Amino acid sequence: MKLRIKNESETRRFGLSLAQELEPGDVVCLVGDLGTGKTALTKAIAEGLGVTENIISPTFNIVKEYHSGRLPLYHFDVYRLGGPEELYDIGADEYFDGDGVCVVEWADIVAEAIPEGSRLIRIQYGSVPDERIYDIGETE
Amino acid sequence: MKDGKFLTLGIESSCDETAASVTADGRQVLSNIISSQIDIHTLFGGVVPEIASRKHLENIDKVINGALEEAGVSLDDIDLIGVTHGPGLIGALLVGVAAAKALAFAGDIPIVGVHHLHGHISANYIAAPDLEPPFTAVVVSGGNTDIVDVRDYNDLELLGASRDDAAGEAMDKIARVLGLGYPGGPKIDALAKQGNMHAIDFKRVTLEKGSYDFSFSGVKTHVINYVNTERQAGNELNNADIAASFQLSIMEVIAEKAVAAAKEYGRDKLALAGGVAANSLLRRLMEEACRANGIEFYRPEPVLCTDNAAMISCAAYYKFKAGHVDGLDLDAKPVLDFDRF
Numbered sequence: 001m002k003l004r005i006k007n008e009s010e011t012r013r014f015g016l017s018l019a020q021e022l023e024p025g026d027v028v029c030l031v032g033d034l035g036t037g038k039t040a041l042t043k044a045i046a047e048g049l050g051v052t053e054n055i056i057s058p059t060f061n062i063v064k065e066y067h068s069g070r071l072p073l074y075h076f077d078v079y080r081l082g083g084p085e086e087l088y089d090i091g092a093d094e095y096f097d098g099d100g101v102c103v104v105e106w107a108d109i110v111a112e113a114i115p116e117g118s119r120l121i122r123i124q125y126g127s128v129p130d131e132r133i134y135d136i137g138e139t140e
Numbered sequence: 141m142k143d144g145k146f147l148t149l150g151i152e153s154s155c156d157e158t159a160a161s162v163t164a165d166g167r168q169v170l171s172n173i174i175s176s177q178i179d180i181h182t183l184f185g186g187v188v189p190e191i192a193s194r195k196h197l198e199n200i201d202k203v204i205n206g207a208l209e210e211a212g213v214s215l216d217d218i219d220l221i222g223v224t225h226g227p228g229l230i231g232a233l234l235v236g237v238a239a240a241k242a243l244a245f246a247g248d249i250p251i252v253g254v255h256h257l258h259g260h261i262s263a264n265y266i267a268a269p270d271l272e273p274p275f276t277a278v279v280v281s282g283g284n285t286d287i288v289d290v291r292d293y294n295d296l297e298l299l300g301a302s303r304d305d306a307a308g309e310a311m312d313k314i315a316r317v318l319g320l321g322y323p324g325g326p327k328i329d330a331l332a333k334q335g336n337m338h339a340i341d342f343k344r345v346t347l348e349k350g351s352y353d354f355s356f357s358g359v360k361t362h363v364i365n366y367v368n369t370e371r372q373a374g375n376e377l378n379n380a381d382i383a384a385s386f387q388l389s390i391m392e393v394i395a396e397k398a399v400a401a402a403k404e405y406g407r408d409k410l411a412l413a414g415g416v417a418a419n420s421l422l423r424r425l426m427e428e429a430c431r432a433n434g435i436e437f438y439r440p441e442p443v444l445c446t447d448n449a450a451m452i453s454c455a456a457y458y459k460f461k462a463g464h465v466d467g468l469d470l471d472a473k474p475v476l477d478f479d480r481f
Binding site for chain 1: 360388
């Protein structure tokens with residue numbers, strides 16, 4: 001399914017509504033170039049889960065945890081990882097089978113480590129600067 | 141104790157550096173060993189945590205022994221062990237914390253956990269022996285963009301932080317977009333010197349009036365959009381102008397907010413810290429803004445700005461002097477609030 005997201009407020013609306021569907025153990029994969037709004041979408045998902053802390057980019061720390069919402073949120077950014085084996089090294093499989101929701105930015109880098117059938121959102125630039133195209137599917 | 145001086149062994153392994161240091165009476169650096177992994181990371185275009193963890197493990201004994209040897213002391217002389225216990229990568233932190241606890245247990249030496257950010261700020265005590273709180277501190281690095289009111293050695297308040305990307309992180313990402321390589325900060329700084337910083341008006345995000353928070357995600361996206369649009373139009377990019385203009389849009393906001401915080405809290409001293417403190421434009425803007433406002437400006441030399449263990453040792457010394465000691469149950473905390481140190 002492809003969705004046209006016109007601007008950041010539509011990103012927020014999409015994230016808020018996605019958050020309502022999420023259950024413990026769900027993994028949401030976000031794949032898209034720098035600047036396509038992966039962290040912006042994660043912020044909206046967090047808001048929808050009722051997380052009160054500010055979501056900041058976890059690029060340097062790889063994973064940041066938030067426990068103030070309806071479910072724990074584990075926000076991964078695997079941009080700097082070399083491959084899936086490095087994700088196991090930081091104990092990611094425990095997060096994936098855990099009590100909360102995992103959002104994984106740059107999930108394509110660690111595709112083999114992601115549970116099958118997880119939500120996969122590919123984000124592309126649209127035809128104008130603020131526009132994004134969400135291609136929504138499942139991981140294999 | 142040696143020669144009547146209180147010796148602290150500091151250990152740091154929260155991200156990509158394994159480091160150990162011995163300080164005397166908190167501020168005098170007897171050794172400061174950093175096992176830089178920059179060469180490995182250059183190959184991969186960023187910090188690679190798995191390699192980082194394994195390298196920390198390989199390096200930790202070497203840097204600790206090196207720090208003791210260079211200081212001319214043995215473990216028996218050490219009065220205190222300070223270690224970064226968070227925030228950071230869990231696998232990386234654990235190596236330093238486990239080594240610190242083992243040494244503390246073996247030598248029956250007290251141990252103190254240090255918040256990484258508290259360490260960065262403390263680098264200024266080493267660089268400027270006369271510096272005493274209160275002052276305003278600004279920590280700018282790959283993982284942090286923070287303004288802190290330092291009321292006393294162990295009484296610090298976080299006034300603002302980045303709400304999305306840290307300044308150094310945004311620089312790394314833009315360096316990648318421009319094909320400059322890693323580490324991005326120094327590459328952008330060098331290239332910017334050949335460019336016109338007023339060539340392109342990238343947006344500055346200052347957030348609500350009075351806020352000391354930062355947001356650099358918007359300017360990052362603005363630069364990427366600019367680069368993509370120009371490439372699509374077939375225009376030749378002037379990377380030096382882009383680097384210079386982008387750098388200005390980030391550093392200007394940091395300098396403005398830092399000075400505003402110092403003024404609001406009535407501080408007449410401002411101390412910079414973190415890896416991006418080495419940035420030449422940030423240093424110049426801060427110097428100018430401080431001079432214009434009658435504020436004394438402090439900045440440690442680069443070796444004390446990037447991750448190191450001397451700063452951890454210094455912070456641990458002042459915590460211990462204030463009566464703070466941790467137990468052997470000290471744990472590595474990937475997430476560690478700044479008010480819990």
